[in-house]
Amino acid sequence: MNLPTANTFRDLLVHDHERLDSMLTSILELVHVDVPQNLDDPWTSFEDSLLSHLDAEEMFLLPGLAKHDVLGADRIRNEHAKIRELLAEVGVGIELHMVREEQMVELARLLRTHASMEERLLYVWADTALPRGYFASILRRQRATWQRMTSPPKAPGNAAGKASPGLPVPPQSHRTDLA
Numbered sequence: 001m002n003l004p005t006a007n008t009f010r011d012l013l014v015h016d017h018e019r020l021d022s023m024l025t026s027i028l029e030l031v032h033v034d035v036p037q038n039l040d041d042p043w044t045s046f047e048d049s050l051l052s053h054l055d056a057e058e059m060f061l062l063p064g065l066a067k068h069d070v071l072g073a074d075r076i077r078n079e080h081a082k083i084r085e086l087l088a089e090v091g092v093g094i095e096l097h098m099v100r101e102e103q104m105v106e107l108a109r110l111l112r113t114h115a116s117m118e119e120r121l122l123y124v125w126a127d128t129a130l131p132r133g134y135f136a137s138i139l140r141r142q143r144a145t146w147q148r149m150t151s152p153p154k155a156p157g158n159a160a161g162k163a164s165p166g167l168p169v170p171p172q173s174h175r176t177d178l179a
Contacts (some may be wrong), residue, residue: 009061009135010123016053016142017115023049024108031104036097043094045149047087050111052145054080057118060134061126068129072121079114086110 006012023046030038058080066073086107093099126134 006139008123009126009130009138010119012135012139012142013053013057013123014115014119016049017119019146020046020050020053021108021112021115024104024111028101028104028108031099031101036094036099039094039099043091047091049145049149050083050087052141054083056138056141057122060138061122061130064130064134065122065125068125069121076114076118076122079110079117083107083110083114 006015023042027039027042027046030036030042058077062073062076065076086103090099090103090107093103
């Protein structure tokens with residue numbers, strides 16, 4: 001799924017819900033046919049994307065919603081906490097190659113119900129109440145996440161033994177008595 005041309009919070013974040021649902025559906029298919037060894041990379045991408053999505057909502061949308069609808073904002077925060085808890089449980093199951101299909105189905109159900117509520121409550125409110133700068137900030141964050149998900153992985157080093165950009169270079173020994 002490509003980055004959408006979005007002009008509203010609802011357009012952008014509904015598209016992200018669809019992208020996340022597609023990712024989770026692919027993972028569910030792998031769990032259903034019992035190939036746990038193939039879950040690590042798709043799960044890591046999904047988890048990173050979902051956490052980025054939740055973080056953006058909590059950083060840019062929920063503080064404003066809390067001023068307008070305290071109960072609605074609290075409900076969303078509580079659901080985010082449940083999602084994170086279940087995400088951690090499923091992640092451990094995937095790491096141990098012991099993930100249960102029932103857990104994955106429960107996560108999918110929770111996310112779909114939650115997304116539907118956000119689309120009706122949070123995003124409609126955000127489009128009418130929040131400054132445009134918040135939209136630009138979320139769009140920038142989502143672009144960065146989507147780019148990470150579609151970029152090829154970086155190698156840990158190269159043939160010359162130099163570290164890749166962003167990785168620390170191992171210190172060189174300055175001792176001369178090691179020869």
